[in-house]
Amino acid sequence: MSAFLDNFMFSYQAVIFAVGVNGLLALSMYAVLAVGQLSLGQAAFMGIGAYVSALLTLHLDWPFAAVLLAAMIVPAVVALIIGGPTLRLTGVYLALATIAIVEILRIFLNASSFTGGALGLSGIPNKTTVLLIYGLLAVVLLGFILIARSRLGRAMEAMREDEVAAGVMGVNLPMMKLGALVVSAMIAGLAGALNAHANSFIGPNDYSFEHAVTIISFALLGGIGSPIGPVLGAVILTLLPEFLTSLQDYKLVVNGFIIVVAVLYMPRGILTWRIGRVG
Amino acid sequence: MPPFALNGIFEMLAQILQQLPQQLLNGFVLGSTYALFALGFTLMFGVLGVINLTYGFYFSTGAFLALYATKTLALPIWLALPFAALLTGIIAILLDAILLTPLRRKKAPELSSLMVTLGATLLLYTLMTATLGTEIRRLPPGIINHAAITFGDVRMNLSQILIVAVTASIVVALLAIVRFTRFGLSMRSLAENGEAAELMGVNTDAVVRLVSFISGALGGTAGVLIGLNFNAIQPYMGEAMMLKGFAVIIIGGLGDIKGALIAGLVIGILEALTAGFISSELKDAVAFLLLIVTLWYRPVGLFGRAPVKRA
Numbered sequence: 001m002s003a004f005l006d007n008f009m010f011s012y013q014a015v016i017f018a019v020g021v022n023g024l025l026a027l028s029m030y031a032v033l034a035v036g037q038l039s040l041g042q043a044a045f046m047g048i049g050a051y052v053s054a055l056l057t058l059h060l061d062w063p064f065a066a067v068l069l070a071a072m073i074v075p076a077v078v079a080l081i082i083g084g085p086t087l088r089l090t091g092v093y094l095a096l097a098t099i100a101i102v103e104i105l106r107i108f109l110n111a112s113s114f115t116g117g118a119l120g121l122s123g124i125p126n127k128t129t130v131l132l133i134y135g136l137l138a139v140v141l142l143g144f145i146l147i148a149r150s151r152l153g154r155a156m157e158a159m160r161e162d163e164v165a166a167g168v169m170g171v172n173l174p175m176m177k178l179g180a181l182v183v184s185a186m187i188a189g190l191a192g193a194l195n196a197h198a199n200s201f202i203g204p205n206d207y208s209f210e211h212a213v214t215i216i217s218f219a220l221l222g223g224i225g226s227p228i229g230p231v232l233g234a235v236i237l238t239l240l241p242e243f244l245t246s247l248q249d250y251k252l253v254v255n256g257f258i259i260v261v262a263v264l265y266m267p268r269g270i271l272t273w274r275i276g277r278v279g
Numbered sequence: 280m281p282p283f284a285l286n287g288i289f290e291m292l293a294q295i296l297q298q299l300p301q302q303l304l305n306g307f308v309l310g311s312t313y314a315l316f317a318l319g320f321t322l323m324f325g326v327l328g329v330i331n332l333t334y335g336f337y338f339s340t341g342a343f344l345a346l347y348a349t350k351t352l353a354l355p356i357w358l359a360l361p362f363a364a365l366l367t368g369i370i371a372i373l374l375d376a377i378l379l380t381p382l383r384r385k386k387a388p389e390l391s392s393l394m395v396t397l398g399a400t401l402l403l404y405t406l407m408t409a410t411l412g413t414e415i416r417r418l419p420p421g422i423i424n425h426a427a428i429t430f431g432d433v434r435m436n437l438s439q440i441l442i443v444a445v446t447a448s449i450v451v452a453l454l455a456i457v458r459f460t461r462f463g464l465s466m467r468s469l470a471e472n473g474e475a476a477e478l479m480g481v482n483t484d485a486v487v488r489l490v491s492f493i494s495g496a497l498g499g500t501a502g503v504l505i506g507l508n509f510n511a512i513q514p515y516m517g518e519a520m521m522l523k524g525f526a527v528i529i530i531g532g533l534g535d536i537k538g539a540l541i542a543g544l545v546i547g548i549l550e551a552l553t554a555g556f557i558s559s560e561l562k563d564a565v566a567f568l569l570l571i572v573t574l575w576y577r578p579v580g581l582f583g584r585a586p587v588k589r590a
Contacts, residue, residue, distance in 0.1 A: 036388065036390070037390070038390045038393060038394065040397075081571070082571065082574075084575075085574045085575045085578050086574055086578060088578075089578055089579070090389065091388075091389065091390045092330055092389060092390070092393065092533070093529070093574070093578065095330070095390065095393055096330070096525045096529055097529075097570070097571070097574055099522065099525055100525070100526065100567045100570050100571065103522050103563075103567050104564060104567045104568070107560075107561075107563050107564045107567075108564070110560075111560040111561065209518070209522075210401065213397055213398070213401050216394065216397065217398070220394070250405070252401050252402075252404075252405045253401075253402055253405045253406065255398070255401060256398045256399065256400070256401030256402030256403075256405065257398070257402055258398070259394060259395065259397060259398025259399075259401070260378070260395055260398040260399050260402065262398075263382070263387075263391050263394050263395040263398065264378070264381055264382070264395060
């Protein structure tokens, strides 16, 4: 049995890692969508986390826990700089401003020799374990479920349904939006660091606009009524191309199609139930 | 200070001064292309209130239609341009009817329309790449004279002059239409309040279709002229332009035509100066740094009105 397990792990390790990382990314997207905002910068937050963590490991040899912490803090600061001024405006501004981070990051990574330029960074030691990824995924998921059941979760739902009404009822809209964006950037950065220490190579093209759109399709397929939906969406969209290899070339078409259909015809996603309320 | 060092500095300054007029002109032309691209995009937001990400696709479509018209149909460029603009406008009406009209009917939140066009863009680009390939194509060589025309110290070619002229005439025409015509009045009323406009007898569906058509045609026109100027056409050309387009319309103020023109020119000139005197690698970062500065100090853009949602 153990031999079978070893064998299975060996063959599918990359996929198992990818499912966990994408699950975290889907949750980072959920954090923003849950308050009725849209960030197109999740791929950039992930990239910042990945590069910060890889540089700290390669050059300064920090302990992995400290590296992961830094990979969460740096994207959070970037989110504050970018998101801060847009939060009193309508959501369109945040969406467009976050696209700008994706572009700035790409230009910077390609131009800077410190980050390896277009070649990226290689030889990153493998420090990520399956237990670590899924443990962190479980912690984040549990955290979101607990939040969804709380007063905070109800405020988030109110914002999603009607921002003006929520504001009138006393929800502090700018604080909620900023909090959601910062938390989301931290989770995406964490996912990036875990991914960098699972793949041993990262490059500037791993964090493109297409990737940002893919992350949105995870959340929209699953539905954002509960935090479980986006994770389910990530699992499906990561595994589907693995099983249907003919689908691999059309991955982007499928993701695009899912977004269109989800927004037009099933705005609540495939998992439509909501988390119950307590207190 | 030893005299030769001073000489060096003077020489450098003289060189910069000598290059400056050409760099400024290059920046002006580049800025006109950004403005030209952003006009339809900002018009669509100004009237319809949606960030329509398929706009970059209209740009690529226009360029490919011009390629088809000049290569396969052997039309001259002055016929190929309206041909491409017309067809792209019709495509824009169709895409709006499929993607955005249902959301408008449902009164869905504005971010839904952004997301649906995001998905559609990914879908359309991938399909376009699958059918047309990613290789860079060129318009037939004889289609326009590429020789440089010299004005004193500076050089410019015909396609550059065409871009500046077309951008200027479109800006004037749009401003005139919005301000002085009946259609402009219905556009403004729709932008202000769709329901009230409808109650006052404005045929809002027709206005939406016409605005989509104009934006699509403008996007297509931009694609043809910019494809002509850079002499490179490929499916993803719209995406790269789109990213600059975001910067232009936010810096200029979402939905503002004058703002798009000025922001486009400012970005173009700053980019040309950066490329000429600092580093060509950092050129592309200029627009986005300017965008972040704008968001901090004047988030509604140069000419924007506060787009804060009110009850």
